[in-house]
Structures are given as C-alpha cells and as structure tokens.
Amino acid sequence: MTVDKEQPPILELTDIGKTFGNIRALSGVSLSVRQGEVTCILGDNGAGKSTLIKIISGLHSYDDGSYRVAGEQVKFASPREALDLGIATVYQDLALAPQQSVWRNFYLGSELTKGVWPLRMLDVETMRDTADEELQKMGIHVPDIDQPVGTLSGGQRQVVAIARAIHFGAKVLILDEPTAALGVKQSGVVLKYISAARKAGLGVIFITHNPHHAFLVGDHFVVLRQGELELSSPRKELTLDDLTHHMSGGADLDALKHELQRIEPPDVGAVHELAEAEQES
Numbered sequence: 001m002t003v004d005k006e007q008p009p010i011l012e013l014t015d016i017g018k019t020f021g022n023i024r025a026l027s028g029v030s031l032s033v034r035q036g037e038v039t040c041i042l043g044d045n046g047a048g049k050s051t052l053i054k055i056i057s058g059l060h061s062y063d064d065g066s067y068r069v070a071g072e073q074v075k076f077a078s079p080r081e082a083l084d085l086g087i088a089t090v091y092q093d094l095a096l097a098p099q100q101s102v103w104r105n106f107y108l109g110s111e112l113t114k115g116v117w118p119l120r121m122l123d124v125e126t127m128r129d130t131a132d133e134e135l136q137k138m139g140i141h142v143p144d145i146d147q148p149v150g151t152l153s154g155g156q157r158q159v160v161a162i163a164r165a166i167h168f169g170a171k172v173l174i175l176d177e178p179t180a181a182l183g184v185k186q187s188g189v190v191l192k193y194i195s196a197a198r199k200a201g202l203g204v205i206f207i208t209h210n211p212h213h214a215f216l217v218g219d220h221f222v223v224l225r226q227g228e229l230e231l232s233s234p235r236k237e238l239t240l241d242d243l244t245h246h247m248s249g250g251a252d253l254d255a256l257k258h259e260l261q262r263i264e265p266p267d268v269g270a271v272h273e274l275a276e277a278e279q280e281s
C-alpha cells in the first residue's frame, strides 16, 4: 500500500502528560500513527511505554495534551470506546483461553449464535469455518483448527490474536511486546504478520525492548526515556546503530563516554604493588 502523507494520521497525540500521584509517568509526548505504517515504541523498563499504550487504548486517561483519532479529539472512558473506533490491543498475555480450540478463541467474546430464544445456540459450524478461512487468508497455518490454543507455539498464539483483531475490524493494532518471550524463529513468525497487517492497511503500534526486531519492520521509531521522547524519527533518517544508541541512553551515554575520556585511567601496576605489599606485611 502506498501511504499518502497528506492524509491526516489515524492517531495523533500531542504533548501528552500523565502523572500517578507524584510520579510523572509521561511528559510532553507527541506521536502520530498512520495507516499502512508500523510505528515502533521502544524504551527501557519504566520509560512509559505501557502508560502510553494504555492511554491510546482507553485504559488510562491523560492529564495534559491532546489525543485525536481521525482528526477528532477523544478522551476515552473505557477500552470499549477505543475498540469501537477500531483501536485494538493485543496484550502480552493475549487474553486467550488455553483449553479452548483455536476457532473458539478466534471468536472469544464475539460468539456467533443461530436460532431464536429459547432455542438460540452457538453457530459452531460458521465460526469454525470462518476462523479457518480467515487464518488461511492471512497465510497462518495452524495444524488443526480444533486443537486447544494452549498447544500452539507462542508465536502461533500471537498471530491467532493478531488475525482475530484484524477480523473484528481493527484499524489500529497495538502489539504489546509480542516478541518478548519468543526465540528467534518464533519472533520471525510474529514479525512477518506485523508486516502483513501493515500491508492490509492497518496502523500498527509495535512496543518492544528490541531495536533489532523494531528495525526489521518499523517505518517510524519512537524511543521513550523516563517518560519523555528521547527520539522520534522516520526510518529514512535513522540507522540500526542510531536506534540502538538511543535505546542504550543516547545523550547520557555520550556524556559518560566524554567524562571517562577525561579521567586518567587507574594505574593497574600500582594497584598490584599495593596488593603485594599488603600481603607481605
């Protein structure tokens, strides 16, 4: 899909601030998400990533700034309101029922029924066939649509959750550290479906600690540091080295390097002599 840069972003956050008591979790954070693009949000523990996605998905309100969806100012009172505008979040725990079949999980919370009360019943056949069809359409091959979702690999479970969000009309897909608990091969499976979601025209927000994973699929990169923007850059203005540098402290790391260069290195020989003298005495 070609992205029309003149189109307004589907999500636009400007100068967002959030405090919890006297902890300032976010301050002056601005972010635009466009359809057909993957926006990566990176940052260390406590940087504010979760707080930011919880604001975007309607779990938290924001204290300062503005949040627009398709140009309209919003202040969500619940995740349901965000979902109604097509903002879907796939959390790390996936909210799947491990003992239930793949197709049942695909429809979890949105089950189809047939017949009229008092004979209303689950429309098992349609759900089973549609889930199978939808997964295949996205190129997701699960060995058996009837197998419990808990028997799939971590990567396959992630992609079932992604396919489900897309099927139920997500325009923006928020993925909360989907590769964090996965090995290289399984991470590759998930990254492939992040690309597929972008190709399908969704705006994808990919939260990760891993600059290598981000750089494989990202169009725009945001690094948070202690609740503030350390970096916001399109792919064409950035290398993987730049991104890794910003992730590992950026300006602070440069200052430390500079400081270390100024300090005389310790005289290791003198330290040995001192230790020997102490042993002899």
Ligand SMILES: Nc1ncnc2c1ncn2[C@@H]1O[C@H](COP(=O)(O)OP(=O)(O)OP(=O)(O)O)[C@@H](O)[C@H]1O
Residues within 6 Å of the ligand: 020, 023, 024, 025, 043, 044, 045, 046, 047, 048, 049, 050, 051, 052
């Ligand atoms: N509900 C809350 N109450 C109080 N403080 C909170 C709350 N949620 C987050 N914080 C604080 O806000 C800051 C940002 O936390 P947040 O969880 O957003 O970071 P993060 O980047 O997602 O970290 P991690 O990668 O460890 O999940 C931290 O100092 C955290 O302790």
